[in-house]
């Protein structure tokens with residue numbers, strides 16, 4: 001039997017209601033999705049069933065995980081953060097600028113760290129993917145960028161607005177437009193891979209991936225804000241998206257970073 | 258809101274994780290991602306294995322990141338893992354001389370991955386280990402684990418993390434010695450022989 005959007009909608013609603021009940025019963029707010037989230041079918045066989053072993057990092061300052069790998073100027077070329085300049089011609093689509101700050105849980109900037117992004121083109125097609133839907137490829141758009149955060153933790157990308165795309169988990173399954181982000185903190189424990197969305201996307205309620213973040217406020221933190229000050233006159237629409245890395249870090253090793 | 262006011266600590270809340278999805282292939286992996294050891298270094302080890310799902314099927318769409326100390330137990334703070342060529346805009350690769358300690362390796366169509374890195378030295382009270390972060394399509398939040406190397410039974414027995422793990426599951430964190438500096442480390446995301454995963458607080 002074909003899995004329909006309605007089937008998935010019901011499962012999403014049930015997961016959301018279960019979370020609301022946990023909160024009502026006094027459980028803590030869940031800032032992160034659960035790895036076991038059946039409306040996203042690929043998670044079913046790919047989440048551990050045993051509880052993790054907890055490591056209290058305050059007990060051991062020598063942990064490898066309290067440090068992060070280093071990246072520097074030689075890991076980046078000057079135009080790596082401008083996805084519209086990687087080919088001889090201009091990509092098709094609405095140009096956008098995406099900017100924000102990379103912060104830790106204490107609100108302190110994470111400096112000089114690597115930010116990687118990837119996305120579909122304006123028609124909703126990823127480059128170099130064989131099994132993708134038949135939206136057009138854009139010879140002038142690869143959809144991959146990287147940058148280092150500056151001294152205030154700022155990052156900045158110029159790109160084109162990605163299109164939504166179908167993904168075949170169920171009949172009529174569409175991903176809301178998004179940009180994938182990969183981030184490093186001052187400690188390996190803060191590692192994060194996530195996705196940034198655009199304001200008021202009508203696909204949000206139907207997408208089990210964004211809905212896997214069952215807490216409404218946490219889910220909102222994945223959505224960028226339109227920022228007219230970031231729009232570049234005669235050039236691009238501006239979006240602001242700050243990122244806060246979870247996970248403990250060692251305050252005593254951060255001086256000078 | 259996604260503009261964070263750092264003067265109000267209560268608004269500084271974590272950005273949720275999302276799956277890496279299936280389409281990271283043209284963005285994250287890089288040539289030589291698993292060739293972490295400087296060329297010809299005498300302390301080079303090879304670590305290799307498979308990533309399996311709950312039905313024992315290998316994952317062709319996962320990747321691991323390895324992060325470890327050098328043979329003296331020092332943490333590298335060297336950039337250059339993903340050096341790029343300013344003229345072509347392509348990957349230049351590592352320089353083969355410096356040790357960055359970090360690598361990223363995607364599983365192949367058989368679910369297999371490998372890395373050549375330096376044998377890590379011990380730090381603090383821990384037995385030597387490589388830190389591992391696992392990403393995959395379907396995995397909503399990455400998973401941390403560790404690769405401990407067999408051999409020094411006393412160090413392994415005294416390790417504060419291994420001592421927390423029930424005896425029956427401890428072996429999932431210790432690589433198997435295949436001889437000649439080669440080790441096998443499989444990652445099972447679910448089910449029988451499920452790898453022990455770690456959470457840092």
Ligand SMILES: [Fe+3]
Pocket residue numbers: 120175178180278280
């Ligand atoms: Fe995507």
